[in-house]
Amino acid sequence: MKSFVKWFCGLLSVAAAAPSLQGAASAPAPPPDIRRDATVEAVQRVMPAVVNVRTETIVERHDPFENLLKEFWGPFYRQAGPETTYSLGSGVIIDEDGWVLTNFHVVNRATKVFVRTADGRELEAEPIVGTSLTDVALLRIKNPKREKFATIRFAGDDDLLLGETVIALGNPFGLGGSVSRGILSSKSRRPPAESEPLEVEDWLQTDAAINPGNSGGPLVNLRGELIGVNVAVYREGQGIGFAIPARRVSAALAEISSPEVLKSLWFGARVRPGSKPLTVSSVQSESPAGRAGLRAGDQILQLNDASPASFVEFNRQIAEAGTARTVSLTVQRGNERKQINLRLVRESDFFNSDLVEKKIGIEVEEVTPQLADALGLGDKRGVIINRVEPNSPAARAGLRKNMIITTVDGQVTWHSDSQPAPSYVPVAKALYGKKKGEQSQFGVIIPQRIGRYLQFQQATVTVSVR
Numbered sequence: 001m002k003s004f005v006k007w008f009c010g011l012l013s014v015a016a017a018a019p020s021l022q023g024a025a026s027a028p029a030p031p032p033d034i035r036r037d038a039t040v041e042a043v044q045r046v047m048p049a050v051v052n053v054r055t056e057t058i059v060e061r062h063d064p065f066e067n068l069l070k071e072f073w074g075p076f077y078r079q080a081g082p083e084t085t086y087s088l089g090s091g092v093i094i095d096e097d098g099w100v101l102t103n104f105h106v107v108n109r110a111t112k113v114f115v116r117t118a119d120g121r122e123l124e125a126e127p128i129v130g131t132s133l134t135d136v137a138l139l140r141i142k143n144p145k146r147e148k149f150a151t152i153r154f155a156g157d158d159d160l161l162l163g164e165t166v167i168a169l170g171n172p173f174g175l176g177g178s179v180s181r182g183i184l185s186s187k188s189r190r191p192p193a194e195s196e197p198l199e200v201e202d203w204l205q206t207d208a209a210i211n212p213g214n215s216g217g218p219l220v221n222l223r224g225e226l227i228g229v230n231v232a233v234y235r236e237g238q239g240i241g242f243a244i245p246a247r248r249v250s251a252a253l254a255e256i257s258s259p260e261v262l263k264s265l266w267f268g269a270r271v272r273p274g275s276k277p278l279t280v281s282s283v284q285s286e287s288p289a290g291r292a293g294l295r296a297g298d299q300i301l302q303l304n305d306a307s308p309a310s311f312v313e314f315n316r317q318i319a320e321a322g323t324a325r326t327v328s329l330t331v332q333r334g335n336e337r338k339q340i341n342l343r344l345v346r347e348s349d350f351f352n353s354d355l356v357e358k359k360i361g362i363e364v365e366e367v368t369p370q371l372a373d374a375l376g377l378g379d380k381r382g383v384i385i386n387r388v389e390p391n392s393p394a395a396r397a398g399l400r401k402n403m404i405i406t407t408v409d410g411q412v413t414w415h416s417d418s419q420p421a422p423s424y425v426p427v428a429k430a431l432y433g434k435k436k437g438e439q440s441q442f443g444v445i446i447p448q449r450i451g452r453y454l455q456f457q458q459a460t461v462t463v464s465v466r
Helices: 002-026 038-049 066-076 246-256 259-263 288-292 311-321 353-360 369-375 393-397 424-432
Strands: 050-059 083-095 099-102 112-116 122-131 136-141 165-170 178-186 204-206 218-220 225-233 241-245 269-272 278-283 299-303 327-333 336-342 362-366 383-388 404-408 439-450 453-464
Touching: 038 050, 038 083, 038 165, 038 178, 038 218, 050 099, 050 165, 083 165, 083 225, 083 311, 112 136, 122 246, 122 259, 136 246, 165 225, 225 246, 241 246, 246 269, 246 311, 259 311, 269 311, 288 336, 299 311, 353 362, 353 393, 353 424, 362 424, 383 393, 393 453, 404 424
Parallel strands: none
Antiparallel strands: 050 083, 050 112, 083 099, 099 136, 112 122, 122 136, 165 178, 165 218, 178 204, 204 241, 218 225, 225 241, 269 278, 278 299, 299 327, 327 336, 362 383, 383 404, 404 439, 439 453
């Protein structure tokens, strides 16, 4: 009887609960938020990696009558102080340890660089290197706490659809994190060319609004992948903006994030950014990598028994090995797996001033701050020509003693604590791979003394290698 009562009471409780259970099952699901489309999803993925870039540049003012005034007024003469100029731009974090991609023209000649992250923090960054040839530069956020940052993914090389929706992110007019949407209006219009500055024909075109301050920010597709870096706007037109294609950016990054640039150590191989596994794109035959047996097309599976997380991490780990430790690479070549051991060498031990003299017939010396001060060169940087061999390629091209070489084939490098190589190293590197009769283009500063005063003219000189 007790069991019957218990069963009957249980039946009553189920019956009482049935209407509420039925009501819960039949309640309609909340409708999807129609505002949350592919554009919103892409922006939410990318925005944490986008930064605003602020630079400070100290400009020294030189009065042409400064020496005369000093002579007559002596201790009573007061020299005009330096001026500080400011500029704003954009960038995007490409490595979780704080490596920031931006335009070279955004940070060129900057004395200090700061980045503001999506969460509002302003952090100081160090310009590592960049080139005017590609207008790509790499910064490193000073990160003593070793925190990890949000990053952006790269789209595949040439993974572009004409007319697809694209999104430009950045810091237009210093307004902070901003988003504009458009379509991909045109792909690059000419094939890649070496040693030539990137121009409109090489860039992607979009009608997404790009304004001053957007430079260096990412242009992304609806998957939230970087397809380009915003670079310029066509002022005479409406809705005509440009971005450096991801393929060009990747090639530039492979160069400027190399051990040669990071630590002035000669590795001699380049890894294609964005490839999984990492793939070797080129190898210099006489370099440590070439002599150890590394080949273009090799897929890098392990570095010192660990899989590298990214191409930046790969280059950094090799650079940190320095000249003291052997680097062990496990690579896949076709169906064969190989073990390659190599040791890096200092660039300055190989790419020296003797190589420059051998190739074009000039003797060069680095313009140190002490030398610049002694010669009255101010903040001029580069290498100075001490001697020109008669009838050499340099002499025939018009290079003369006391000219200052600032660029070679458009390559410009910064000097920082992480890049201690002398200035003549980039000159020697540019000439190293040249064969007899090939040309290099030198950007030079020509000092001219007129009476008491020293004036400077800029020029470009083309030299054939012997």
